Amino acid sequence: MIHKHIMKWxxxxxxWHTVRASNNLTVGGQLLSRMEAKDGSMGFDFGGTYTAIIPLSRIDYILDDxxxxxxxxxxxxxxxxxxxxxxxxxxNPVAFRQAGWQAILDSFANYTEKL
Structure with missing residues (x-):
């Protein structure tokens, strides 16, 4: 996936926004992104390593933690x-994390539907 697309969704x-991203979509490859509040008050790095990829079907990865x-x-x-x-x-509470991950998926859906 082109990194500029990741940064948009x-x-x-x-x-919040993603200020940098890299993605090597291969088994053993890494995904990395830096997410920050737009007001600069906080941010975090998100990263992991792909463990399984079945094209058009499944992607598994393990986060750095x-x-x-x-x-x-x-x-x-x-x-x-x-x-x-x-x-x-x-x-954080599970419901909070679930809502955050769902919001990112919703943002992805909204972005890809406009391509």
Whole structure:
């Protein structure tokens, strides 16, 4: 995926943005992004390593902190359903993390539907 595209959709809300991203979509390859609040008040690095890739079907990766993520793509007649499962981090409530990941998926859907 072209990094400039990731930077356009990878945010959970309008007051956040991705300021840099890299993505090597191969088994053993790394994904890295830097997300920051637009007001500069906070930010964090997000990274992981791809562990399995089945083209047009599934992507698995392990985050730098050891949590696992799986993304499954299910083709429908005229659309694709994306199902993402992840190990939540322990700092924030699960519902908060789930809402954040869902918001990023929604942003991805909105962006790709306009391409």
């Amino acid at each position: 990878n945010q959970a809300s309008e007051d 050891g949590r696992e993520v799986s993304v499954i793509f299910s083709e429908n007649y005229d659309s694709t359903t994306v199902t993402q499962t992840f190990d939540p981090e322990a700092t």
